[in-house]
Amino acid sequence: MSKRGWMVRAERGGRLYDLFKDRSLVAIGLGEIGDLSRLPSRDKIAAAVVQSRPDWKAQAVAMSTGQLHRFRSEMKIGDVVVTYDPGRRIYLVGEIAGDYGFDPAVDPEDPHVRPVRWHREISRDLLSAASRNSLGSISALFALGKDVLDDIERALTSERPLPPPAAAESAVVEEDVFQDIQAKALEFIKDRIAALSWSDMQELVAGLLRALGYKTRVSPTGPDQGKDIVASPDGFGFEPPRIVVEVKHRQGAIGAQAIRSFLGGRHPQDKGLYVSTGGFTRDARYEADRASIPLSLMTGDDLVTAIIEQYEKLDLKTQQLVPLKKVYWPA
Missing domain, CATH: 3.40.1350.10 (Trna Endonuclease; Chain: A, domain 1)
Known part of the structure; x- marks a missing residue:
């Protein structure tokens, strides 16, 4: 795949998966800041996020601002888009079909929407361990790397999992993820201790x-x-x-x-x-x-x-x- 690609989470537990599929769209939250069309720059979005969530730390503000800006301005018609149903372990793959819109009627908690032309669902088991790891981020919206997009295209075309050697790869990836999580946990614990009186x-x-x-x-x-x-x-x-x-x-x-x-x-x-x-x-x-x-x-x-x-x-x-x-x- 030469196009850019995005993962858009269907909320916790895949709450919006069927809505995304049936209404041919993807959506993200923080609707209280209103229509992003009236916020022409990233700085304007950031200011609106701060006004809406004054108790948020700078990192949380920056993360939400980046996601809203990407959803409004960086996602383009024709880009690949993926969402996930964790209950059925199925990814829904499609492409962006229209510009940004603000529609609270779609879902009150996630009113920022983009129309999508959905193609097909694929099982998580068809993807490589590395792709499953990349797609496992809990972020509401993030860009997909070329390797992940190529693997999705392979799965859509062949409808078959990778050959058996992927099992060894899976073990390595799982260990890498575990080590990464463990290292981050240690740093967060140190942060908590450092903040003590x-x-x-x-x-x-x-x-x-x-x-x-x-x-x-x-x-x-x-x-x-x-x-x-x-x-x-x-x-x-x-x-x-x-x-x-x-x-x-x-x-x-x-x-x-x-x-x-x-x-x-x-x-x-x-x-x-x-x-x-x-x-x-x-x-x-x-x-x-x-x-x-x-x-x-x-x-x-x-x-x-x-x-x-x-x-x-x-x-x-x-x-x-x-x-x-x-x-x-x-x-």
Whole structure:
């Protein structure tokens, strides 16, 4: 296929799939901003989105603005268009047949419409694993790459799935998608932790230590003589091991002098844990390695890993600081 192509989601669960098919159109939402024909530029659309959704973050505004602009101005008559029914695992393939229009009567939630000449439905099983992955984005509207368009054309023509070697490809693609999702999830969790206040960060670390079987005492706000948390089996620090914890919640890396200051107030039987969301310099790590007591340095990445590993053991108060939900993936 030499034409451009687009995926237009039929809303959550394919709610509008039959409407798209029966009415020969595709539609997208954010109808409260009105007819896009009166908004001649991308900036005008963005301003309308901000006015309509003042609570949205800049990224959400930019995403919706881009989709509305593409739907109104970039989609052309003759472009390939695809939508999906997840219940039946079927793609509907056609081409744009007319210009943009605004019609709330089509669907009150999705009044921005483009007429479509639908050609045929194809099963998801006929497409390659790479194409299924590309078409799996949850965005309401996005452009399709040439490889996906070529694969759709092949499926429409042959009405047969790819030969057996695609099974190996499928496994590779699934693993790539899993790794991508996992990496993004870790970054989002780090974003949530980075947004915590210093006192909440202190409570998060204390909660992690409790999940590991220790009782904790958290220092009140103010001078703490180099300790924010004391963890021990008995909660008072009488029964070993006595773990003294310093928590630094900032962007800058901790240097060697801070490590020396922390070590200066420790007892010979103490064990140390220094948590820094800004990381540590090389010299700081050198000081930790040569410390007279066992000292562990925990970065933001280390903290996220520990939180994920111990999440189900965290008490409810600690879980509420960084709420997470489980996602299941094929084994």
